[in-house]
Structures are given as structure tokens and as C-alpha cells.
Amino acid sequence: MKDYILRAAGIKKSFGGVEALKGVDLEVGRGEIHCLAGENGCGKSTLIKVISGFHPADSGTIELDGKQFTRLTTAEAIERGVQVIYQDFSLFPNLTVMENLAITMELSNKRKLINWTRMRSIAQEAMSKIGFKADLTERVENLSIAQKQLIAVCRALLYNAKLIIMDEPTTALTKKEVRALFTVIKNLQADGIATLFVSHKLDEVFEIATRWTIFRNGNNVATGNTSELDDKKFAFYMTGRNFDEEAPPPQPDRSKVVVEFDRLSRGGSYQDISLNVYSGEILGITGLLGSGRTELMQTLFGLTRPDSGGIKINGAKARIRSIKDAIALGIGYVPSDRLTEGLFLPQSIGRNMIVSSLQRFAGQCAMLDMKAMNSEIARWTKELGVNTSDTEREVKTLSGGNQQKVVLARWIANNLNVLILDGPTVGVDIGSKYDIHALLRALSAQGLSVIVISDDLRELLACCGRIIVMRDGRIERELQSSATTEAELGEIAAGNF
Numbered sequence: 153m154k155d156y157i158l159r160a161a162g163i164k165k166s167f168g169g170v171e172a173l174k175g176v177d178l179e180v181g182r183g184e185i186h187c188l189a190g191e192n193g194c195g196k197s198t199l200i201k202v203i204s205g206f207h208p209a210d211s212g213t214i215e216l217d218g219k220q221f222t223r224l225t226t227a228e229a230i231e232r233g234v235q236v237i238y239q240d241f242s243l244f245p246n247l248t249v250m251e252n253l254a255i256t257m258e259l260s261n262k263r264k265l266i267n268w269t270r271m272r273s274i275a276q277e278a279m280s281k282i283g284f285k286a287d288l289t290e291r292v293e294n295l296s297i298a299q300k301q302l303i304a305v306c307r308a309l310l311y312n313a314k315l316i317i318m319d320e321p322t323t324a325l326t327k328k329e330v331r332a333l334f335t336v337i338k339n340l341q342a343d344g345i346a347t348l349f350v351s352h353k354l355d356e357v358f359e360i361a362t363r364w365t366i367f368r369n370g371n372n373v374a375t376g377n378t379s380e381l382d383d384k385k386f387a388f389y390m391t392g393r394n395f396d397e398e399a400p401p402p403q404p405d406r407s408k409v410v411v412e413f414d415r416l417s418r419g420g421s422y423q424d425i426s427l428n429v430y431s432g433e434i435l436g437i438t439g440l441l442g443s444g445r446t447e448l449m450q451t452l453f454g455l456t457r458p459d460s461g462g463i464k465i466n467g468a469k470a471r472i473r474s475i476k477d478a479i480a481l482g483i484g485y486v487p488s489d490r491l492t493e494g495l496f497l498p499q500s501i502g503r504n505m506i507v508s509s510l511q512r513f514a515g516q517c518a519m520l521d522m523k524a525m526n527s528e529i530a531r532w533t534k535e536l537g538v539n540t541s542d543t544e545r546e547v548k549t550l551s552g553g554n555q556q557k558v559v560l561a562r563w564i565a566n567n568l569n570v571l572i573l574d575g576p577t578v579g580v581d582i583g584s585k586y587d588i589h590a591l592l593r594a595l596s597a598q599g600l601s602v603i604v605i606s607d608d609l610r611e612l613l614a615c616c617g618r619i620i621v622m623r624d625g626r627i628e629r630e631l632q633s634s635a636t637t638e639a640e641l642g643e644i645a646a647g648n649f
């Protein structure tokens with residue numbers, strides 16, 4: 153029989169009228185790495201709080217390390233080896249690394265004097281367990297998010313954790329930091345410590361988890377081994393929607409050149425670029441770091457200037473010396489890091505949608521026409537399928553995919569000739585990714601030119617008619633999506649052709 157560290161069965165939990173959990177099950181084997189997935193609001197965090205004794209369940213049972221509970225307290229959960237690393241890590245920012253690691257242990261000894269030598273050795277031991285190095289006297293507020301997370305892991309180990317639960321641990325990490333965290337999780341597994349981690353990202357599930365469970369709307373949808381999962385199934389379980397093959401991109405109108413690059417060069421960024429982008433075309437651009445693809449598009453958007461060569465928009469020579477010039481010419485740009493560059497997070501969803509077209513709503517005396525503004529916001533929310541009941545809410549409350557739709561709405565609300573998207577679906581859930589691609593097709597069918605910069609070759613093949621591969625600042629090759637493959641594109645970008 154399988155040895156479980158956690159078995160939760162038939163867990164129900166309501167908040168007022170909201171049924172967050174409608175009778176879910178979750179089993180995690182000893183030393184197992186288990187991924188819990190599901191769209192925002194499906195009940196993942198609530199279940200974690202039930203397992204850790206923070207919320208009492210309305211009904212259902214929880215078995216931890218062989219012992220069954222109907223009413224679990226936080227002390228009992230900790231005693232059975234459950235440790236949760238919340239998104240804010242619950243660290244004390246103004247204390248040092250050493251104090252964060254050792255102070256609760258030291259205080260619980262009920263001695264009057266704090267023994268600094270003991271604290272230092274407790275902290276060092278915890279850090280050495282996962283091979284983590286940091287200056288013990290550094291204040292935690294000065295550390296990076298990834299370092300704080302590892303300190304939280306160290307602290308969990310001090311409590312003899314048998315199951316470490318991480319609620320969306322990778323959202324704020326770089327790829328390299330995610331790798332490092334995964335190494336730590338695998339090392340913990342080698343010591344028999346199980347990890348339950350929440351993620352929406354299929355590639356992460358494949359990389360780290362042996363088993364997975366997916367929730368939807370407070371229900372268990374499916375659970376299984378990673379080896380039995382593929383992206384279609386994952387998408388279906390997450391959203392309840394079936395994602396058919398995507399429709400092909402619309403045919404561009406080759407008689408209308410919207411953007412023309414004419415022998416454009418800029419220092420070490422890109423050289424001698426000549427390229428036409430047509431009306432109604434979705435053009436893909438890829439290339440490795442240093443290929444010049446992003447720099448080229450930043451020039452089109454007025455963020456940098458070329459040394460030589462020219463750009464024409466709709467056949468007319470364009471002077472693009474600033475973002476303002478670019479916007480006036482109907483050029484839109486959605487940067488790759490929408491969270492820092494693209495959105496005003498504390499502002500409302502509605503405001504974020506129309507911020508770049510606010511001028512249009514300004515009447516005499518600089519008063520905003522609120523009625524026109526609100527109807528525009530309502531129109532875009534509906535047209536783009538932004539999943540929110542209230543556009544007055546802060547935009548940061550939306551999922552990544554829905555935030556991206558808000559960024560798109562902002563640009564489309566302007567009258568555009570060309571829309572540049574840098575990594576339009578990075579970190580976006582599959583349902584939103586599919587919606588965003590469909591939206592790009594609909595826009596280009598109306599004559600808009602779309603330029604998609606992406607590393608995701610499958611994405612480029614799915615939504616672009618033509619793909620440009622750049623390398624070392626030059627256009628290496630131009631291909632029709634219908635006549636190439638992911639493997640070929642990758643080889644060309646790497647210079648192996």
C-alpha cells in the first residue's frame with residue numbers, strides 16, 4: 153500500500169455564500185512532488201489553508217502522516233510536519249537572516265537571554281541543508297525574492313517538515329531562480345520530504361512533479377501521473393474547454409505595405425534591415441539573445457533611433473523620434489514585461505484599458521466624458537472576454553492572461569496601423585493564450601498589421617503566416633509558417649543552417 157503524508161478527502165469550505173471548495177480530495181505520497189493546478193479562484197489557496205489548520209473545513213477529513221483529523225489546528229499541522237510557504241513568505245523584513253531563521257526557535261526555549269551563538273548555529277545548519285548561502289547579518293528586506301523564498305524553505309526545515317507546501321512559488325522568479333528552486337525541491341525529495349506546489353504552468357509540472365491534481369471551480373477535476381499528461385489534456389482540465397487546432401492566420405493584403413524598413417541600421421543592435429509588413433498580416437519575429445529583434449521593434453516604436461536607413465508607414469516617410477510620434481502614426485507596442493512596463497497595477501481595470509486614449513474623452517475644461525469612457529470600457533471588456541465582474545477593481549487582481557487582454561484593449565482602443573507584441577503570451581494560461589491568438593486573427597482580418605516577437609516557436613507557427621528569423625542583428629531567413637517546423641526554426645536561430 154502506498155505511504156501517504158497527506159490524504160484530504162471530501163473537503164468542503166464556504167465563505168458566506170461562496171463555496172470555495174465543494175468536496176475535494178488530494179493525496180500526496182511521502183517524498184512525492186505534487187503539483188496542484190487550476191485557474192485563479194478555483195480554491196487552491198483555500199485548500200492549503202485547510203491542510204495547514206488555518207481554516208477549519210466545513211466537512212471532510214484530513215490525514216497527516218497517518219493520523220486523521222476532522223478539526224485540525226495549526227499547531228497539530230506543524231507537529232505532523234506540514235509547513236506552508238505563503239506568497240509573502242511571512243518573514244520579518246527588518247530582522248536579519250539569522251534572526252528570521254532562528255528567533256522563534258530561540259524564543260520558544262523560554263530563556264531570558266538570547267543566545268546568539270546558538271542562533272547562529274541553528275541558522276547555519278538550516279541553510280546548509282539546502283546548500284543556500286547568504287550573509288547571516290543581512291536584513292531580509294535587502295534580499296531578492298528568490299533568496300527570501302529559500303530562507304522560508306530553510307525555516308520550514310527547522311520545524312522538521314515532511315510536507316512543504318508552496319503557493320505559486322514561481323510567479324515572481326526568473327527562469328534561473330526557478331531552476332535553483334527546483335533543484336532544492338529535488339534535494340528535499342531525496343531526503344524524503346514531499347512538496348505540494350501550486351502552479352498553472354504546464355512546463356513546470358512536467359519538469360518537477362511526479363503527480364498532479366487539477367481543480368476547477370472548487371471541484372476536483374482530475375489527478376494522475378505526469379507521464380500521462382499532455383498540453384491538450386492539461387488545458388481541458390484547467391478550463392473545461394476543448395482547444396481545437398487553431399484557425400490559420402488570415403491572408404494579408406500584399407498590395408498594401410503598412411510598414412517598410414529600408415536598409416535600417418543601428419550601432420551594435422541591427423544592420424541593414426529591409427522588410428515589408430503588409431496590411432492584415434501577422435508577422436512573427438524570432439531570434440536568440442543579441443539577434444536585434446527587440447531593438448528593431450523598439451526603433452519602430454520610437455524608443456531608440458536608427459543610425460541610418462528609413463521607415464515608411466503606409467507609404468509615407470515616417471519621422472519616429474519618440475513614443476509620441478509612434479502613437480500618432482498608429483503604432484502600438486505591448487512590451488514583454490507587461491507587469492512592470494505595461495500596466496498601472498494599483499489602478500482600476502477600466503482606467504488601464506483606456507489610459508492611452510484618455511485624450512479622446514477629454515472635453516472642454518479638461519473634464520473627462522465619464523459616460524463615453526465607461527461605455528468604451530464595457531465594450532472592450534465584453535469584446536476581449538476579460539474575466540471580471542467589476543472593472544473598478546485594481547488590475548492586479550486579474551490573472552496574467554486577463555491582464556494581458558487589458559493591455560491589448562488599451563492599444564486597440566486607439567486607431568492603430570500596426571501593433572507590436574513582445575512575447576504576448578509569456579506566463580499566460582492556456583485559455584487566455586488561445587483567446588489572445590483568436591483576437592490577433594480577428595484584428596488582422598480587419599486590416600491591422602500585427603508583429604509578434606516570441607521565443608515560443610510553436611506560438612509563432614500557430615498564429616503567424618510569415619516568420620522572420622534574426623541573428624546577430626541581421627535577417628537570417630524568412631519563412632512561411634506552413635512550410636517550416638519548430639525544429640527548423642530553432643536550428644536557423646542558433647545558426648546551425
Ligand SMILES: Nc1ncnc2c1ncn2[C@@H]1O[C@H](COP(=O)(O)OP(=O)(O)O)[C@@H](O)[C@H]1O
Nearest residue numbers: 167170172190191192193194195196197198199
Ligand atoms: N477569506 C475569504 N473570504 C471570502 N472569500 C474567500 C476567502 N478566501 C477565498 N475566498 C474565495 O474563495 C474562492 C477560492 O479562492 P482561492 O482559494 O484563493 O483560489 P485560488 O488560490 O485557486 O486562486 C474565490 O472565489 C475567493 O474569492
Ligand SMILES: [Mg+2]
Nearest residue numbers: 196197198319
Ligand atoms: Mg491562490
